[in-house]
Amino acid sequence: MDNLEKLAKILIEKNFVISTAESCTGGLVSSMLTDISGSSAYTKLNFVTYSNEAKHKILGVSSETLEIFGAVSEECAKEMAEGLMNKTNCDIALCTTGIAGPTGGTFEKPVGLCYISCKYKDKIRVKKVLLNPATERIEMKKQFACLAIEFALSSLQSNQQ
Numbered sequence: 001m002d003n004l005e006k007l008a009k010i011l012i013e014k015n016f017v018i019s020t021a022e023s024c025t026g027g028l029v030s031s032m033l034t035d036i037s038g039s040s041a042y043t044k045l046n047f048v049t050y051s052n053e054a055k056h057k058i059l060g061v062s063s064e065t066l067e068i069f070g071a072v073s074e075e076c077a078k079e080m081a082e083g084l085m086n087k088t089n090c091d092i093a094l095c096t097t098g099i100a101g102p103t104g105g106t107f108e109k110p111v112g113l114c115y116i117s118c119k120y121k122d123k124i125r126v127k128k129v130l131l132n133p134a135t136e137r138i139e140m141k142k143q144f145a146c147l148a149i150e151f152a153l154s155s156l157q158s159n160q161q
Contacts, residue, residue, distance in 0.1 A: 059083030
């Protein structure tokens with residue numbers, strides 16, 4: 001059983017609802033979650049918040065966070081998860097923000113950088129991911145999405161022990 005199937009099984013067994021807010025993955029995490037038959041039991045409301053404006057207006061990420069730390073930051077990822085949970089009243093909030101390239105990277109924030117956040121039971125965990133910047137954009141988005149699914153699964157499992 002792969003990570004997606006394991007996550008879906010837990011969500012269904014526990015009667016949990018998961019919501020996503022995605023930037024660099026552009027809806028791939030949401031798409032993967034709905035690849036499983038019966039996913040309507042655990043998917044509720046998902047957003048693609050690609051722009052800073054969307055992160056601010058939909059998720060309530062503060063203008064200060066976006067100005068000081070940027071959209072691709074741990075601080076933004078945390079606020080995305082908090083805002084998503086507040087907006088959707090889900091059990092698990094899963095968010096991605098990063099740079100899939102091939103353009104857009106800087107020395108401080110290179111192509112291949114992604115922050116994945118997961119809020120569950122009042123705890124927000126953030127994982128920083130750095131993939132090879134030479135990875136093709138579509139492949140990078142897929143890897144970010146798979147890592148987000150894996151991170152949600154580990155967040156649930158670590159809180160249930």
